[in-house]
Structure formats: structure tokens, C-alpha cells
Amino acid sequence: MEDFVLNPQDYKIINQHILQYQSMPGALLPLLHSIQDDLGFVPEIAYPLISSALSLSVAEVHGVVTFYHHFRSNKPGRHILQVCRAESCQAMGSEILELHIKKHLGIDFHETTSDGAITLEPIYCLGNCACSPSVMIDEEVYGRVDSKKIDQLISDLKRAS
Template sequence: MPGALLPILHGVQDALGYVPPDAVHLIAVALNISRAEVHGVISFYHHFRSKPVARHVLYVCRAEACQSMGAVALEAHAKKTLGIEFHESTADGVFTLEPVYCLGNCACSPAVMLDQELHGRMTVEKFDSLIQATRRSV
């Protein structure tokens, strides 16, 4: 079925949190396309992951509005505080750090999203509080 690949990949990732390598072959067979085509789509779109994420996914907006309001410094602080780079997870399995290129919260820049909860006008202090509160709840 033409156009089915993206909805299938979204469905798998929504259900599992990532697209396991074993699923690539199954999807390719089901759609009568090559594994390379499936892998190409997974690797092209930053949204798709091929390995499991931590308990909480933290997205830092990197769009222009957020950058102009301090997101670059916030990004550096997040990486330093968590001790990881984008697309990595903390050793304790609590956080995965991901870039995102717009959260649609430009009027309240800079913005981050923890799991599905949006946080605007983020400062270093607010970030530290959010991380500490999340760690306490684990």
C-alpha cells in the first residue's frame, strides 16, 4: 500500500518507544519494499529511534525563536547537567535528551518538553528544578 510506511513506523514507535531492528525486516516484507528503504526512512527522520529510550524523554527546542531567547545556552546546560549528548540516555536510564526543531511555543521561548508536557520560558534554574523533581518521582 503506497504511503503506509510512515504510519506503520509511527505506530511501532508509539507502541514500543522505538523501531527495533527486527521490525525493519517485517515491515519491509509486509510492504514489499527493501529493508534499505525502511532503514533509510528511519535514519532520515530524526523523530524515529532504533534503540530504546530512557524512562523520560526530554526535548530541547532548537528553532530560531528559542535560539534567540537563550536555547543555545540552555542546550549546553542540559547536556552538562545530564552528562549526555543529544540522542543519548543517562546511565541511570532516567533521561534521554533529544533535539526538536519546533515545539510551537515560540511566544514562550525557550521551550522544552518532558515526555508530553511542554515547559515554556525555560531558564537554567527552572531546568534544574524540573530535572530534580523528575528524579525524585522515579
């Protein structure tokens, strides 16, 4: 487990969600979504609390968090930049765009820039195939993204942070 300590407010949020979902059949996914919606991630230190409340093993909780690309186990940056990796975007150059972004930011997927501004993540279809390649920044989708456009978007993000 990572060297991370929950602050009292985060611990309270996690426990409130556990109480809300623990008696619900199939509670794990909705519980994880709720925690991530509030904290931005599902801290590994919370896995034992979740597993105990849902009568699961810590390994089962860890397995679900790591299986689904949506979930994060580390605190994200102030902005989330997701690059679509679906077939249409790949056919239109998303792999070249990915390499450009990684070089520009100096990070790989699932990493955050040293200034804490941007976390880079893959996503497997934004439903914007007609405008491939696409990226999503926070909750806004951008289509027909090339290196010039992404450089401008990143610059705008860093200025806003």
C-alpha cells in the first residue's frame, strides 16, 4: 500500500458512502464511483474499510479498482486529460497525438505532471468518432485534435491552474 494517510474529512466521506451502500446488493461498483466522485480517486488505504464492510477480500476490491480504467488509486492532478484510444481515433492519428502529449508533458499514462496540473489517462471511446482524434479535458470533449491544438489546450490549462 502507498504511503498515504486519509485526512479526517476524507475518512468521513468514505465511511458515509460505505454506510450508504453496504447493505445494497452489488454495492462495490456504486460505492467506488461515489468515493471517486467525491475524492477524485479511491485511495488504497480505503480498500480494507471497503472490503470489511462488503465482506470481500482486499484483493477483490483492488482487482475491481485496477480492472476498470475509470478508477484511479492515486490523487489526480487539477485537470484530467484523456486521450481516446478507440479504433476511429487510432485510425485518425491518436497514437501520434499520444506520443506528442507524453513528450510535451514529460509523463506517461496514469501519471501527473510535477506541478500537479495535469493527469494523463487513456480512454476507450468518447463517442466523438466523426471528429477523431478526440480528447477530453475534465468533462469537455475536443475533436479533430492535432499537436498544435493540444499544445494550445495544455497551455490554457496551465495558465488557468
